[in-house]
Amino acid sequence: MSEAMLQLDGLTKGYLQGTPGAVEVLRGIDLTLSAGETVALVAPSGAGKSTLLHIAGLLDTPDAGRVVIAGQDMSGKGDRARTAMRRQDIGFIYQFHHLLPEFTAAENVILPQLANGAGRAAAAARAAELLDRVGLSARAGHRPAELSGGEQQRVAFCRALANRPRVLLADEPTGNLDPETSDRVFGALMALVAETGLAALIATHNMELAARMDRVVRLDNGRIEPGPV
Numbered sequence: 656m657s658e659a660m661l662q663l664d665g666l667t668k669g670y671l672q673g674t675p676g677a678v679e680v681l682r683g684i685d686l687t688l689s690a691g692e693t694v695a696l697v698a699p700s701g702a703g704k705s706t707l708l709h710i711a712g713l714l715d716t717p718d719a720g721r722v723v724i725a726g727q728d729m730s731g732k733g734d735r736a737r738t739a740m741r742r743q744d745i746g747f748i749y750q751f752h753h754l755l756p757e758f759t760a761a762e763n764v765i766l767p768q769l770a771n772g773a774g775r776a777a778a779a780a781r782a783a784e785l786l787d788r789v790g791l792s793a794r795a796g797h798r799p800a801e802l803s804g805g806e807q808q809r810v811a812f813c814r815a816l817a818n819r820p821r822v823l824l825a826d827e828p829t830g831n832l833d834p835e836t837s838d839r840v841f842g843a844l845m846a847l848v849a850e851t852g853l854a855a856l857i858a859t860h861n862m863e864l865a866a867r868m869d870r871v872v873r874l875d876n877g878r879i880e881p882g883p884v
């Protein structure tokens with residue numbers, strides 16, 4: 656393990672403050688992931704997992720505390736700096752994959768690379784390599800509607816890793832995959848983590864997968880506790 660890649664310091668976040676429905680979701684989150692480290696985030700429903708992933712991924716801002724990515728403190732940074740960091744250095748895999756329906760699997764993996772300044776040939780080669788690693792070469796020309804849910808999820812995985820992010824944030828990335836495919840996708844993810852030194856924070860309810868990561872942490876009552884769970 657080497658330098659900190661994702662550092663969350665004293666994050667707090669509440670909703671509807673000052674109203675009777677006020678909820679304090681995060682009450683002081685401290686969590687650091689090193690380069691090449693995989694951490695399973697386990698949380699009961701409603702504990703604030705999405706809130707935490709959104710703040711870590713610069714899609715939302717905390718009430719207090721800071722998010723440091725690859726040594727850069729992102730608190731107080733403007734929209735442009737946050738967007739640039741998100742595009743270059745953060746990969747997201749959502750529970751619902753949000754693929755672009757009018758584009759093929761390959762194009763869904765190519766487009767974020769073009770947006771990040773890659774050339775077309777290099778982007779296409781990278782997309783082909785990633786799709787191959789998750790067993791989808793034969794589906795590269797299919798649109799999302801022509802793919803199964805698990806196949807769409809695998810495309811989302813390739814898209815998230817296309818720009819070689821330094822941080823990967825995932826919400827149940829293997830949630831709707833059968834055990835064998837889940838194993839394959841997880842294996843591909845682990846290999847990519849080892850090759851690229853990215854830091855991966857992966858929310859999952861799958862204890863078997865969680866146990867294969869470097870560390871398990873539990874989010875409960877607004878705080879992070881170390882595993883076991």
Ligand SMILES: Nc1ncnc2c1ncn2[C@@H]1O[C@H](COP(=O)(O)OP(=O)(O)OP(=O)(O)O)[C@@H](O)[C@H]1O
Binds near residue numbers: 678702
């Ligand atoms: N915009 C909002 N306004 C008010 N309350 C919110 C808002 N977003 C989330 N909450 C509340 O904050 C809490 C945490 O929500 P969050 O979506 O982060 O949970 P989660 O752990 O991801 O849940 P799940 O695993 O069930 O998807 C919940 O009690 C939710 O009702």
